[in-house]
Amino acid sequence: MHLMPLVKSFISWIVFLVILDMPLSGQLDVRKAGREDIEASQEGFFYSIPRTGIRIDIQVKKTQRIKGPYAEFSEKYLGVSQVIMLNSTEYDIESILLSTFNEPDPSEYYFVRNAGKPKHRQPLELYLSDRGALIGLSELVKPGNDQPLDKEVSSTLFRIPEVANPSMVERIDTVLRRISVDTSMIEQKVFKKVSAAKTPEQKAKEAADFILKLDESMFNLINGYQEVSYEKGTMEYMYSQMEKLRNDYMQLFKGVTGASTETYSFTYMPQKGEDNQVVTLCRFSTGKGISDKSSSTGDLVQLIVKNLNHLAQLKPLIEDRNANNENIKGLFYCIPEDAQVSVKVGGQVKIESQYTINQLGLVTYLPSSSLSEIELYHNTGGLKHVILR
Numbered sequence: 001m002h003l004m005p006l007v008k009s010f011i012s013w014i015v016f017l018v019i020l021d022m023p024l025s026g027q028l029d030v031r032k033a034g035r036e037d038i039e040a041s042q043e044g045f046f047y048s049i050p051r052t053g054i055r056i057d058i059q060v061k062k063t064q065r066i067k068g069p070y071a072e073f074s075e076k077y078l079g080v081s082q083v084i085m086l087n088s089t090e091y092d093i094e095s096i097l098l099s100t101f102n103e104p105d106p107s108e109y110y111f112v113r114n115a116g117k118p119k120h121r122q123p124l125e126l127y128l129s130d131r132g133a134l135i136g137l138s139e140l141v142k143p144g145n146d147q148p149l150d151k152e153v154s155s156t157l158f159r160i161p162e163v164a165n166p167s168m169v170e171r172i173d174t175v176l177r178r179i180s181v182d183t184s185m186i187e188q189k190v191f192k193k194v195s196a197a198k199t200p201e202q203k204a205k206e207a208a209d210f211i212l213k214l215d216e217s218m219f220n221l222i223n224g225y226q227e228v229s230y231e232k233g234t235m236e237y238m239y240s241q242m243e244k245l246r247n248d249y250m251q252l253f254k255g256v257t258g259a260s261t262e263t264y265s266f267t268y269m270p271q272k273g274e275d276n277q278v279v280t281l282c283r284f285s286t287g288k289g290i291s292d293k294s295s296s297t298g299d300l301v302q303l304i305v306k307n308l309n310h311l312a313q314l315k316p317l318i319e320d321r322n323a324n325n326e327n328i329k330g331l332f333y334c335i336p337e338d339a340q341v342s343v344k345v346g347g348q349v350k351i352e353s354q355y356t357i358n359q360l361g362l363v364t365y366l367p368s369s370s371l372s373e374i375e376l377y378h379n380t381g382g383l384k385h386v387i388l389r
Helices: 003-021 071-078 200-222 232-254 315-323
Strands: 028-032 045-066 088-114 126-128 134-137 168-181 184-197 256-268 276-285 289-291 299-307 332-345 348-365 371-376 383-388
Touching: 045 276, 045 289, 045 299, 045 332, 071 200, 071 232, 088 276, 088 332, 088 348, 200 232, 256 276, 256 289, 256 299, 299 348, 315 348
Parallel strands: none
Antiparallel strands: 028 088, 045 088, 045 256, 045 348, 126 134, 134 371, 168 184, 276 289, 276 299, 299 332, 332 348, 371 383
16 A cells, blocks of 8 residues: 555656756747847857848930031031931930848847756757858758849940041142333232141031042942952952941041940838838939939939738737747747839839848747757748757
8 A cells, every 4th residue: 555655756756867867848048139138158149130121223324426527517518417416415214123132130139048957958050141140950051152242334435536637728829929120010920838727618528528439439349340350358348448437437427326324223221110111212314314312303213112911910929929928939030021112213113023021021939949950041031941849
């Protein structure tokens, strides 16, 4: 009759010893940075949850039209009326590109330490990205490289070609000298050379005559009127050189049109807790191109970020779970949210797309016990793989 209490007592001691020898399941102690209960002497490390930024690249095409020096005489000497008569510069938005990038969220840093007794602690192996974001626990994940952001700006220069055309011309004047000898009057002719500057019309006439001579030479070359029989390759080379020279001279009358590309880049970090965010990036006009947003002229270029609220039903549950558990928590991770991102110019949508924005989502924690392996998406901080024991 007295054996049963002894057996129960013996079994209780065995269970106690087994539990004592087992590793503690709740080893992780994760606290948000900034809490007063994090002491400087505690051993552990910090990790962050990433936030998402939006980059906007606006490519603007700049078209310049430069008047030729002989534009006024193009119709008179060449019969060409479609020429540039006024210097002008025009801008046009060629494309708008949207992309995202990630960086540590300064408001989402956490301190992790091994909370078990030194005798029963298990090795705690976590992987972080090169910017301090948690990637995973155990050997499921190897750290990767974050891609840097590049910016390219390209432009081209152009000008009206210079052609040989002397500015001075020699003019021969005839001077009559009357000499009186006795009762006779003798006239003597004297020829005098005088150098004078050519007028723009004289230069235009010479350039037009040269173009007409080139036209005639090119016509004779392709019709076989030349006296020498050239090989095919030689003829093609001669024709291409004359055509290039003719185009250079024609630009003196028709003017030059050239284009270059300018790229303007902007970044914006969507704010937490705001469902509809409208941000003015700059202003744009066809006459001035991109200008500062404080400018008084030009259409507004605006970025609109609209929270799609796909996590609306989950939000109260997560908030209640986070608020009601002040004990030791497991690793914090992010459940990202989707947003509709668009760019408007003068009130008209030019581009629209959907992106995952981390900081618009919800942050919660994994169980601190029975957790063996996890893997997170390094660009969002969301769960990719998890094993619970």
